[in-house]
Amino acid sequence: MSTAQNLIVENDDAPHSFRRHPSRGEVMAEICAQLDAFRADDAQVIRGATVISKDLSIDSLAVMDMIMELEDRFDVSIPMNTVAEIHTVDELADTILKLAARR
Amino acid sequence: MGLFDRHAGLLDAYRDVRTTGADPFQIRMERVLSPTEAIINGKKCLTVGTNNYFGLTFDPSCMQAAIDAIQAEGTGTTGSRIANGSYSEHVALEEEIAAFYGKKHCMVFTTGYQANLGVISTLAGPDDFLLIDADSHASIYDACKQTQAEVVRFKHNDPASLDARLRRLGDKPGNRLVVLEGIYSMLGDSAPLKEFVEVCKKYGAYVLVDEAHSLGALGDNGRGLCESAGVLDDCHFIVGTFSKTLGAIGGYCVSNDPDFDILRVTVRSYMFTASLPPSIVASVRQALKVVKARPELRKQLWDNVATLYDGLSAQGFKLGPEHGPVVGVHLPDRMTAIGFWRAMLDAGIYVNVAVPPATPNGVSLLRCSLCAVHTKEQLEHMIEVMTGIGRQMGVLPPKLRAAG
Numbered sequence: 434m435s436t437a438q439n440l441i442v443e444n445d446d447a448p449h450s451f452r453r454h455p456s457r458g459e460v461m462a463e464i465c466a467q468l469d470a471f472r473a474d475d476a477q478v479i480r481g482a483t484v485i486s487k488d489l490s491i492d493s494l495a496v497m498d499m500i501m502e503l504e505d506r507f508d509v510s511i512p513m514n515t516v517a518e519i520h521t522v523d524e525l526a527d528t529i530l531k532l533a534a535r536r
Numbered sequence: 537m538g539l540f541d542r543h544a545g546l547l548d549a550y551r552d553v554r555t556t557g558a559d560p561f562q563i564r565m566e567r568v569l570s571p572t573e574a575i576i577n578g579k580k581c582l583t584v585g586t587n588n589y590f591g592l593t594f595d596p597s598c599m600q601a602a603i604d605a606i607q608a609e610g611t612g613t614t615g616s617r618i619a620n621g622s623y624s625e626h627v628a629l630e631e632e633i634a635a636f637y638g639k640k641h642c643m644v645f646t647t648g649y650q651a652n653l654g655v656i657s658t659l660a661g662p663d664d665f666l667l668i669d670a671d672s673h674a675s676i677y678d679a680c681k682q683t684q685a686e687v688v689r690f691k692h693n694d695p696a697s698l699d700a701r702l703r704r705l706g707d708k709p710g711n712r713l714v715v716l717e718g719i720y721s722m723l724g725d726s727a728p729l730k731e732f733v734e735v736c737k738k739y740g741a742y743v744l745v746d747e748a749h750s751l752g753a754l755g756d757n758g759r760g761l762c763e764s765a766g767v768l769d770d771c772h773f774i775v776g777t778f779s780k781t782l783g784a785i786g787g788y789c790v791s792n793d794p795d796f797d798i799l800r801v802t803v804r805s806y807m808f809t810a811s812l813p814p815s816i817v818a819s820v821r822q823a824l825k826v827v828k829a830r831p832e833l834r835k836q837l838w839d840n841v842a843t844l845y846d847g848l849s850a851q852g853f854k855l856g857p858e859h860g861p862v863v864g865v866h867l868p869d870r871m872t873a874i875g876f877w878r879a880m881l882d883a884g885i886y887v888n889v890a891v892p893p894a895t896p897n898g899v900s901l902l903r904c905s906l907c908a909v910h911t912k913e914q915l916e917h918m919i920e921v922m923t924g925i926g927r928q929m930g931v932l933p934p935k936l937r938a939a940g
Binding site: 492493494495497498501504505508509510512513514 | 670680686687688689690691697700701704705892893896897898
């Protein structure tokens with residue numbers, strides 16, 4: 434359904450290290466899964482460049498709730514101040530990877 | 537792009553709302569008759585959406601105290617306490633609230649909104665961490681916009697979610713301030729405060745509880761959830777309002793911290809706004825006496841909560857998770873909620889309508905708030921009216937015929 438999900442295959446870590454060091458593919462796949470319900474229509478494909486609040490039909494509160502789900506999935510906290518600076522799916526993935534790497 | 541263009545989406549939604557023939561956000565109370573009745577659209581209506589939990593807006597002793605204060609000291613203070621000085625009554629009110637909680641210090645604000653906004657944004661500074669419940673009131677979210685601390689949101693009423701977020705902070709330097717509410721204003725549910733306090737203790741976090749909707753309603757002395765949960769001493773800061781149970785307007789924060797008073801010269805929403813007028817201070821002081829002297833009002837309130845909550849629940853309405861002075865009735869969508877609200881108003885019952893984005897999880901609600909002086913007859917009539925509208929609008933299944 435989404436191109437980003439296909440990335441899982443090319444760059445996957447061993448399952449046991451998932452929590453500490455998720456791969457970019459895993460993070461992208463999880464973001465796509467979380468955003469799936471907010472696609473503008475069935476034909477829409479979520480990509481790295483997708484602007485979350487503009488290209489999808491999701492309000493700011495739902496964005497924050499989705500971020501809480503991602504936080505628990507990858508065991509990181511994304512401060513609200515940082516959320517305000519995230520626009521695209523790529524930027525969200527970068528933030529999660531950066532925070533996960535810092536643990 | 538014009539200044540108002542960015543509100544285009546909201547304007548469209550608002551236009552939809554008004555197609556029902558009434559604007560729930562600009563309702564006019566032509567005359568307020570009592571804590572439970574008002575004239576709206578030329579008609580006497582039962583009011584079940586005023587947060588007037590003890591019905592003290594018309595308490596004769598509170599009204600008289602306000603009248604006496606106006607005659608003695610005039611209508612307003614015309615300035616902030618920092619610039620114009622405090623009246624003796626401001627100081628007396630602060631001492632009485634501090635004593636009510638058994639805390640050493642109290643600061644009074646001009647509104648509850650300003651109390652949360654100023655205290656929360658100032659307590660948590662640069663390099664600190666502010667942790668807030670996802671369903672927090674707008675005043676708490678606005679404090680997050682003002683603070684220089686890092687803000688992290690945890691899942692509503694979920695101590696494990698808070699625990700995970702405090703754990704992730706690890707050994708980063710900086711204070712942790714956790715903000716909770718006694719009773720949440722949309723669905724009337726209480727925080728699992730004892731469990732939250734345990735988590736905060738484990739990580740050495742400060743606890744701030746907003747008792748806006750629980751003052752008077754909870755605890756043997758009406759102090760709120762901090763009292764009923766038995767954690768008064770573990771709550772470092774308690775914030776509340778005079779605009780609900782105490783029937784006026786204003787906010788407060790109490791604490792035992794020895795340096796608490798420094799907030800008087802650091803909290804901007806305290807320093808740069810006019811202080812409460814003498815009449816309000818006087819009626820609030822009297823209302824606090826009434827709360828202490830008449831615990832039966834608390835019992836009456838909860839009896840009324842049970843009548844409305846259990847009555848609506850028995851008819852098949854989907855409600856908030858537990859009994860509370862606020863009873864939130866879930867409706868499937870925004871337009872159904874507005875239509876239902878309008879039909880109730882036509883039938884002479886005023887409640888609040890709450891729709892996204894003002895509600896958690898995008899729910900559409902009829903928000904009812906109980907008053908100790910609602911009568912059982914008034915509430916039974918309301919249940920009957922709502923059941924009728926619910927069936928007519930297809931929110932409830934049609935009436936079952938009695939067997940045989």
